[in-house]
Amino acid sequence: MEAGNAVAVLLLLVAASAVLVAGDDPYRFFTWTVTYGDITPLGVKQQGILINEQFPGPQIEAVTNDNLIINVFNKLNEPFLLSWNGIQQRRNSFEDGVAGTTCPIPPGGNFTYILQVKDQIGTYFYFPSLAFHKAAGGFGAIRVLSRPMIPVPFPPPAADYPLLIGDWFKANHTDLKYMLDSGKTLGFPDGLLINGRSWDGYTFNVQQGRTYRFRISNVGLSTSLNVRFQGHTMKLVEVEGSHTMQTTYSSLDVHLGQSYSVLLTADQPAYDYAVVVSTRFTSKIISTTAVLRYANSQGKAPGSLPGGPTIQIDWSLNQARSIRWNLTASGPRPNPQGSYHYGMVTTTRTIRLANSAATINGKQRYAVNGVSYVNADTPLKIADYYKIGGVFSVGTISDSPSGGGGAYVQTAVMGASYRDYVEIVFENSENEVQSWHIDGYAFWVVGMDGGKWSSASRQSYNLRDAVSRYTVQVYPNSWTAIYMPLDNVGMWNVRSENWARQYLGQQFYLRVWTSSTSWRDEYPIPKNALLCGRAAGRRTRPL
Template identity: 25%
Template sequence: MAGLMFTALLCLSAAAMTVTVRGEDPYFFFTWNVTYGTISPLGVPQQGILINGQFPGPNINSTSNNNLVINVFNNLDEPFLLHCAARPNPQGSYHYGSINITRTIKLVNSVSKVDGKLRYAINGVSHVDPETPLKLAEYFEIADKVFKYDTISDEGLAEGVTTVTVAPNVVNTTFRNFIEIIFENHEKSLQSWHLDGYSFFAVA
C-alpha cells in the first residue's frame, strides 16, 4: 500500500512539473526606431529616413511561416509608408529554374529628335496615345484601326539604328506565360521605367 501511495505521489509530481509546449511556427520580435539622418547614396549628402540608424533599412533573415512582430516607433514629424522588398515567395507560382521562360523581350531605350522635337523611344518606337483609348478600342473590336500590336522587336534595337517611329507602342503577350524582360540603357543618364497594362504580374 505504501508502494502504491509513493507511486501515485511520484506521478502527481511529474504531472505538476509538465511544461506546456505550443506546436506552432516561431515568433521573431523587432523594434524599429525611425528617424531622420544624413545619407549620401549618390555621393551628395542629403536628408534621409533611417531605421535604427541604418540606410537602407535592416535586413530580416527569416524563412517560410516565420511570424514576424515588428514594433515601429515613428520619430518623424510626418507619416511614412514602410515597404518590404526582395522577399522570396515560396507560395508563389514562379520558382527559379522550375518554370521555363516562354519569351524574352529586350527593351532598349534611346533618344533622338523627330521633327525638331526631342523624343525618347523603346526599341526605336516613341509611344503616343491614340485618339481612342487602347482598352476602349479593344473592347469595341476596332484595335486594328487604332493601333498595331508588337510594333517593336523582342530583340531590342539593332546596333547603329537611330531612326525613331512615333506610334502607339503596345506589346501583346499570352496570359500565364512567363516572360523575361531585359532593360538595356546606352544613355549616360539613369532611366526609370513604368510598365502599364493589365493581367500581368511582375516577378523579381
Template identity: 45%
Template sequence: MKDQIGSFFYFPSINFQKSAGGFGPIRVNNREVIAEPFEKPEEEFDLLIGDWSYFNYKLARRIFRLQVQGGPIDRLHMLINGKMPFNNPFRYPHESFEVEEGKTYRFRISNVGSKLSFNFRIQDQKLVLVETEGSYTQQIVLDSLDVHVGQSYSVLVTADRPVSDYYIAATPSQFTEPPNDDLNGVAVLHYRGSTTKPSGPLPAGPFPSHPTLSSDQARSIRSNMTAGAARSNPQGSFNVTNATISQTFILVGSDAVLASFFHYYAINNVSYTTPTTPLKLADYLADGVGVYRLNEFPVNSTKKVFEQGTFVASGIHKGWLEIVLVNDLNIFDFWHLDGYRFFVVGFGDGEWSPASRDTYNIVDAIVRSTVQVYPKGWTTVYVYMDDPGMWNLLYASFVGIFAAASTPAPSPSPAFT
C-alpha cells in the first residue's frame, strides 16, 4: 500500500451495517528499509472492541430513529474481538492473550462500536502509546487510554509483572448512565506458565464522565516528527506550520426530531439522504443532475429550517481546508473522513471564533482520519485536498447518518460528499 502505514479497521459506511459486524482489522507495516521508532515487539495482537446490541442492525436502526441524543442504551454489551467478558454469567468464551515474561508486545486497539467511547487499561501494566491511524506518536506512558468510536491506536506492553493472569478492561468513557457490568469488556492477559486466574475488582480507571481528563489526554497525543513511516523521509516533513488556508467550513453537529417523531442527526441542520444512484456514477453519466445538489450545502451557516437531501460541496484542489467541527449536543460527536487523513490542530470548549486559532497546535499536530468532539465544544482539523474524488465525511458515531462536506478536483467533477 503506497504512502500508508499503521493500524486501522474496515467497515461499511451506511445503514447501521457496521453494527451487524461488517468490520475487521487492517495492519499496514513499514517497508523493511524504514525502521519503526521502537524495537520490534515479540508479537502483535489485534483488539476490536465495541458496544454490541442484541437487536439486529435493522431493528436497531429503527429504534435509533425514535430516540433523542444517542439512540438505544439498553441491551448493549462491550465485546472484545466479538467475545463476551471474562467470567460472564452465560459462560460464553472470553478473549485471552498469552505473553512471556520479559517480552514486549504491540496491542493494536480499535473502537468498532457505534455509540460508546471506552477507556482501555491492563491491570498493573503500563501502556506506551506509539501510533494512531498511521501516525507515529511521541511516545508517552499511560495507565489507561480513551479510545473513541472509530479510532485506532497502538500501544506497547512489556510483560514485566510477576507470572500470573491479569485483567484487560475496556469500560465506558465519557458516560453518565449508572454503572452497568454488561458494558464492561474484559479479557485476560495470560503470562505463560501462569496457573492463577484474575480475581477481584477490575483495575480502576478514570472517572467515566470527566471530560477534562479525556481532553487533556487528547491534547497530549502529538506527532513524532522525526520518525520515518510510509516513506524514508520523516513523517514530520509534511506539516501545517506554514499552511495557508484556502477555505474554512464550520460544521455544527446537532439532532432534529420531526413531527413524525423520527430522530435525525444533522450537520448545519441538514441530514444527508443516500441516493439510489451512486454519486460517482451520477457524476459520470449526468454531472449529478437529479441525484445530488452541488455547492448548495451551507458550509459556514446553519439552516433555519431542517432539511433532508443529497448535497455535495466543492473544495479547492491542492488547497488547505480548515474544518471546524462544532458539537451542540450534550453527548460526544465522532467524525471520520474517507480518503484523507487530517491534522488535528485544536480542541476547545464553548463557541469557536477566529480568535480560537491562537490556541491551535500547528507544530506537531497528530495526523489521523477520525476525531472526537467533546460535548458543547469544538475540534478543528486541517485537510490538504490532494485526493480528487467524492469522499464521505461521516458524523454521529458512524451509525450511517452522514452529510455532504466538501470536494477538491482538478476537473469540474466534484470530489467529496
C-alpha cells in the first residue's frame, strides 16, 4: 500500500475505532519502516533489523490511557510482527503481535496496530516476535507516564533514560535460527550490549546534584544480567508498572524480559563513571560498560570498576524478596495500589507449570508440563473468532506436570474462565534460571523458594505487599508462585523469556473465555486485521 493511501485508510480506521476507546483519551501516531541494515555492535558486521533506520528502535513515550496508532511497513523479505512486552491489550488480544494472535505483516506490506495503554504506567519494551528476529534487533523502549494530577511518589527527575541491556551473538539471526532448527543449542553469547552498544559505546550525561531516572529492561536472548553504577547507588521506584518501596541497591539483578526503574543522584565529583553490566549464573562471566558523564568531567573516575555478584543464587533470591509493593502510592489511578487486597481473595484454581528439556526426533526441544509447543497454520485467536475447526483444541496441556519425564509436540492451549482468580506455581527442576512472562496480565509474586513446592509452601506466601509485575524468575531447582485475576478475555501467550527455549517449545496459550459477546468483555476483531492461513479470504467487519 502506498504511503498516501495508507494514511487515508489509517485515519478512517481510527475514526471507525473510536467506539472501542475512550473518546477523550489522546492519540499518538507513529509510522515505522522496518528494514535490514548493517550493524556492528560487537565490532563484526552483521545483518540487523532497523526501525526507521535505528538500532535499537525508537522509544515510545505515552501517558496512561493514551491510544497508540503504530503503522508498521515491513520492508524485510520475510513476514514480521512486533509484540509489546507488558502492554496488557485490555479486551483485545488480536493486537498482541505474537504468532498465536496476529497474522504476520507480509514482505512489502503494512499493518496498523491500534493499542491503548489502558490503566497502565511504567517501563516496558517492544520486540519482534517471529522466527528469531529478536536476535537481530527490532526492539525498543516503552515508557508510560502517569496522568497529570495523579501523584507520583518521587519528584520529577532531571531526565528519564532508557537502559536496554542484553546479551548478543555475532552470528546473523538466520544462522542462529538454522542452528536451533537443526537441533543444536546456541552456546554462550559473544558479548553484552547497552542501548545497542558495547564497551563505552553509549554515554548518559548528568549534572552534579540532580537526580535521574533510568528505565532498565533486559531485552536479551539467554542470560540474566546484573547492573551497577560506579560510585553510585540506585533507588528502586518502579517494577513493570508497580511503584515499589524505595529500597537502595548497589547492584540489581535483571532477568530476561524484566524491567525496572531506578533513581540515581549525581552526588559524586565530576568524572566519567562506568555503568557496568555483567552476566549472572554463567560459567564464564562477561561484562560491558557505558559511560555516566558529569558536566565538566575531569576524565575517567579513579578506582577500579565495581564488582558484582556472579553465581550466587541466595543473593539474588534475597534481593527479589526485598522488592515490595508501595501500598500507599497511587498507580495509574488516584487510589492507592494497596486498596486492592489481593491476599484476601480466595483462589479458584491452582495451575502448576514445570519446564523441561527434551530430545524429540533427535533434536533439542523444550516443554511445559511435557508439551513442546508448535505453531498452528492459523493464529489461534483468529481461528477461535471465526470458529475454524482443526487449528487447536482447548485442554491440550494439563494444569499440572505430567510426571512422565518425556515430551511431545502439540499446539498447546489451556482453557480458563473469565473472572477466575488463579494461583500459578512455576516449578523448575533444571539447573538454570528460568524467566516466565504472561501476555495480557499483571500478577502478584507471592512466593519463591528452593526445593519442591507443596501446599505447605503457601505458609510462606507474602499476602500483603508482594509486587505486581508481568515477568518473573524461577531459580534453579526452585519454585515461584503468583496470584492472578483472570480479568482480561482473550488468547494469551505464556512463555519462557529465554528466546531459544521459547522458540523450541517452552510456551503455550491461555484461553480466557466467557460466553458473553458484549464489547464490555472483549472487543471484536479489528477492522484492519490481516487474515491468513485458514482464515484467508474471510472478512473482518465493514469499515
